[in-house]
Amino acid sequence: MSSTSPGLQFTDVRKSFGAVRALRGVSFGVVEGEAHGLIGENGAGKSTLLKILAGIVQPDAGDVHWRGERLHLGSPREALERGIGMVYQEMLCFENLTVTGNIFAGRELTRGGRLRNGEMRERTRALLAELHLPVSPDAPAQSLSAAYRQLLQVARALAFECSILVLDEPTTSLTDAETDHLFSVLEKLKARGVTLLYVSHRLQEVFRLCDRITVLRDGGYVETADRRGVTPDHIVRAMVGRELPPRAAVTKAPRAAEAPPALAVDGLGRRPGFVNISLTVNAGEIVGLFGLVGSGRSELLETIFGLYKREAGRIRVNGREIEPSSPRAAARAGIALVPEERQRQGLLFNLTIRHNLVLPDRTVKGDVLVRTASERREAAQLVETWRIKAAGVEVQPDALSGGNQQKIVVAKWLATSPSVLLLDEPTKGVDVGAKFEIHEIVRREAARGCGCLVASSDLPEVLALADRIIVMREGRIQGQLSGADATEEAVMHLATHEMSEA
Amino acid sequence: MKKLWEIRELSTVVILVLEILFFTWWLWPEGGRSHPFLNWPNALLILKYSSIYGIAAVGAAIVIISGGIDLAPGAVMALAGVVGAQLYVVQGWGLGPSMTMGVIVGLLSGLLTAGLIVLVKLPPFIATLGMMGVTRGIAFIITEGQYFDVSSHLIGGWRPMGLPADWVAPIIMVTTALVFHVFMTTFQWGRAVFSVGGNETAALFSGIAVNRIKTSVYVISGVLAAVSGVVLVLVQGQGKADLATGYELDIIASAVVGGASLAGGRGSVIGAVLGTLIFGVLRNALPQIPGATFYDRLIVGLVVIVIVVVDQLLLKKRS
Numbered sequence: 001m002s003s004t005s006p007g008l009q010f011t012d013v014r015k016s017f018g019a020v021r022a023l024r025g026v027s028f029g030v031v032e033g034e035a036h037g038l039i040g041e042n043g044a045g046k047s048t049l050l051k052i053l054a055g056i057v058q059p060d061a062g063d064v065h066w067r068g069e070r071l072h073l074g075s076p077r078e079a080l081e082r083g084i085g086m087v088y089q090e091m092l093c094f095e096n097l098t099v100t101g102n103i104f105a106g107r108e109l110t111r112g113g114r115l116r117n118g119e120m121r122e123r124t125r126a127l128l129a130e131l132h133l134p135v136s137p138d139a140p141a142q143s144l145s146a147a148y149r150q151l152l153q154v155a156r157a158l159a160f161e162c163s164i165l166v167l168d169e170p171t172t173s174l175t176d177a178e179t180d181h182l183f184s185v186l187e188k189l190k191a192r193g194v195t196l197l198y199v200s201h202r203l204q205e206v207f208r209l210c211d212r213i214t215v216l217r218d219g220g221y222v223e224t225a226d227r228r229g230v231t232p233d234h235i236v237r238a239m240v241g242r243e244l245p246p247r248a249a250v251t252k253a254p255r256a257a258e259a260p261p262a263l264a265v266d267g268l269g270r271r272p273g274f275v276n277i278s279l280t281v282n283a284g285e286i287v288g289l290f291g292l293v294g295s296g297r298s299e300l301l302e303t304i305f306g307l308y309k310r311e312a313g314r315i316r317v318n319g320r321e322i323e324p325s326s327p328r329a330a331a332r333a334g335i336a337l338v339p340e341e342r343q344r345q346g347l348l349f350n351l352t353i354r355h356n357l358v359l360p361d362r363t364v365k366g367d368v369l370v371r372t373a374s375e376r377r378e379a380a381q382l383v384e385t386w387r388i389k390a391a392g393v394e395v396q397p398d399a400l401s402g403g404n405q406q407k408i409v410v411a412k413w414l415a416t417s418p419s420v421l422l423l424d425e426p427t428k429g430v431d432v433g434a435k436f437e438i439h440e441i442v443r444r445e446a447a448r449g450c451g452c453l454v455a456s457s458d459l460p461e462v463l464a465l466a467d468r469i470i471v472m473r474e475g476r477i478q479g480q481l482s483g484a485d486a487t488e489e490a491v492m493h494l495a496t497h498e499m500s501e502a
Numbered sequence: 503m504k505k506l507w508e509i510r511e512l513s514t515v516v517i518l519v520l521e522i523l524f525f526t527w528w529l530w531p532e533g534g535r536s537h538p539f540l541n542w543p544n545a546l547l548i549l550k551y552s553s554i555y556g557i558a559a560v561g562a563a564i565v566i567i568s569g570g571i572d573l574a575p576g577a578v579m580a581l582a583g584v585v586g587a588q589l590y591v592v593q594g595w596g597l598g599p600s601m602t603m604g605v606i607v608g609l610l611s612g613l614l615t616a617g618l619i620v621l622v623k624l625p626p627f628i629a630t631l632g633m634m635g636v637t638r639g640i641a642f643i644i645t646e647g648q649y650f651d652v653s654s655h656l657i658g659g660w661r662p663m664g665l666p667a668d669w670v671a672p673i674i675m676v677t678t679a680l681v682f683h684v685f686m687t688t689f690q691w692g693r694a695v696f697s698v699g700g701n702e703t704a705a706l707f708s709g710i711a712v713n714r715i716k717t718s719v720y721v722i723s724g725v726l727a728a729v730s731g732v733v734l735v736l737v738q739g740q741g742k743a744d745l746a747t748g749y750e751l752d753i754i755a756s757a758v759v760g761g762a763s764l765a766g767g768r769g770s771v772i773g774a775v776l777g778t779l780i781f782g783v784l785r786n787a788l789p790q791i792p793g794a795t796f797y798d799r800l801i802v803g804l805v806v807i808v809i810v811v812v813d814q815l816l817l818k819k820r821s
Contacts (some may be wrong), residue, residue: 328709328711346704346707355697363690363708369688369690
């Protein structure tokens with residue numbers, strides 16, 4: 001790495017949060033005008049580094065230089081004024097404002113205190129045209145799809161003529177086509193000389209876009225490699241710091257031929273989400289439920305879990321018909337759901353991870369008293385079993401990385417020993433290592449005899465994990481594939497094409 | 503759960519002690535006269551009147567921890583007091599049954615509030631604002647502007663269970679606070695209240711019967727407000743419709759000063775009671791300072807702001 005490079009230079013950046021050393025002296029450089037990939041597992045320090053660059057967090061030590069000049073980034077506003085634009089993983093969007101309002105939020109053009117709406121609208125129109133976004137500047141943001149909201153953030157960064165654009169997992173909730181669109185925009189920006197710092201868990205994307213790749217691990221710098229000089233395997237090894245163990249050969253629990261399926265859903269319907277859904281999941285089986293966003297898969301899982309009232313159909317667990325009138329009733333019947341959004345639906349941030357880990361189990365059992373000592377033991381056991389990286393069981397979940405938070409959400413439900421485990425996008429926004437571990441957890445649960453239904457829009461994940469794949473589209477089951485039939489093409493075909501009348 | 507309560511309660515105690523020391527020093531009498539603030543009858547007086555706020559503040563704190571808000575306590579106090587006094591004075595019921603009826607009215611009001619929030623899905627602020635008007639209104643209809651003189655019916659030496667009458671309110675408050683502290687800290691129900699306040703969606707997804715928990719907190723708040731209303735009538739000796747006007751804000755302020763976060767998921771029942779004592783001491787001592795009479799509302803308001811700001815600074819420092 002050339003120390004003479006006048007681009008963006010991190011020098012010995014350190015940051016600790018309490019006892020956790022998030023960054024232990026990271027130094028690397030980004031050449032001006034290049035697309036630079038930044039990857040590492042959750043907890044590797046990427047987010048902290050980005051927060052420093054965005055002015056949200058102040059480093060304990062070390063410098064950041066841009067074009068040879070030291071950056072003092074005291075607030076997100078200062079970062080923006082120095083030309084650093086951020087596109088965050090969680091979409092920051094003012095749903096109540098229009099597209100124009102979102103782009104200029106906080107930095108409205110004014111004359112004598114009055115908004116210059118006409119000019120802002122014109123500038124928005126020009127930006128949208130540049131990004132090839134067929135959206136009206138006056139459209140309310142809440143009418144936009146996830147992808148367009150993401151691109152809106154890019155537009156917002158561009159509106160302030162940023163010279164560095166930082167993207168943190170921008171494709172998490174985008175479809176392939178939408179990702180292509182985003183990438184074509186990014187390529188264009190790169191051609192215009194904008195420096196891109198791209199953070200993603202998806203190696204494929206990093207290799208597609210970036211000229212050079214920097215790997216962080218456990219808060220330290222590992223290496224910066226030229227894309228043309230390395231293989232994805234090499235990067236994975238650098239990220240994880242160890243060879244990934246070969247996929248464990250899981251022996252299936254022998255199933256009595258006559259045993260009823262763990263979960264049998266018959267003619268289930270709830271308009272407009274889905275209609276006439278029938279499926280079975282056998283004990284010990286992992287069934288993939290593949291569908292794009294809007295296919296009704298989340299609604300289906302949440303209805304089985306008793307969050308919504310169904311309009312039609314029957315649900316049986318181990319052959320016994322159940323009436324999941326609430327998540328509590330569903331959980332008592334042996335159903336567990338790992339929800340899609342762990343921040344909003346999975347974790348209680350005001351309580352420690354001990355409470356989070358034991359809550360469903362204690363609720364299902366209908367315990368009256370909180371027995372602290374036994375809960376501590378049990379929580380410590382769960383933390384150890386599922387290899388959750390935490391500084392004890394009495395810390396709050398916000399001190400944990402995304403992957404470990406997700407493991408808590410999985411572990412708290414496994415503690416109830418469910419017969420049916422429903423997982424909705426279990427590895428969304430989770431790094432390679434944690435993803436691998438969560439897959440192993442699901443396989444182990446299946447081997448224990450649990451029926452697992454994994455909804456995902458991550459096709460490789462479904463293909464790798466599931467014994468059988470059910471494809472949903474627009475609220476209907478489009479088909480089932482298993483074994484050799486389950487190829488990427490076949491699944492995508494079902495998921496995206498109208499079923500021919502047959 | 504230790505961290506959630508104890509540190510915050512300790513700081514509330516420290517504020518209370520500093521406050522008492524300050525007024526002891528400020529009001530120190532010249533030349534051997536008896537201390538106007540630091541004496542046993544005055545302490546009992548503070549305790550007695552703070553208890554009326556304190557009983558209701560326990561309920562208010564629980565509602566706030568669950569992520570809600572209850573604006574009705576003052577009005578429910580009036581209605582419960584008026585109902586109890588009317589039955590006792592006009593209908594000639596016994597003291598016990600009359601006051602029990604007053605408490606039952608509070609329970610019904612709490613149930614109705616819960617129904618508006620859980621079934622009709624009104625925001626708690628609106629539902630309890632409405633209930634505040636409804637309960638106060640019914641109190642006025644019942645009294646038709648008159649007041650019921652309870653004290654003339656209570657014979658001078660009224661000693662419930664052999665105790666001096668002045669002790670009734672503090673005993674009820676301390677008992678209520680301890681009982682609900684135990685419920686909040688060592689029962690699954692209490693943890694569920696914290697969970698619902700911390701993240702209602704995640705609580706629902708964790709199998710907690712969110713609606714049941716919400717119903718329970720508003721019923722508790724209604725019942726405790728009614729209890730303090732009944733106690734207020736007994737202490738003041740008269741039941742009238744404009745009883746406890748504006749108390750709801752003092753009660754909420756006490757809960758907040760005692761560590762409850764209006765965002766939900768954080769707070770303490772004991773802290774709320776300590777909060778009412780902080781205000782009780784202020785209300786008692788300020789009028790004794792010459793020239794301070796017109797300043798007491800201002801000072802009470804400033805105290806709320808300062809304590810909450812300091813609390814947030816401390817919280818930030820710790821994390």
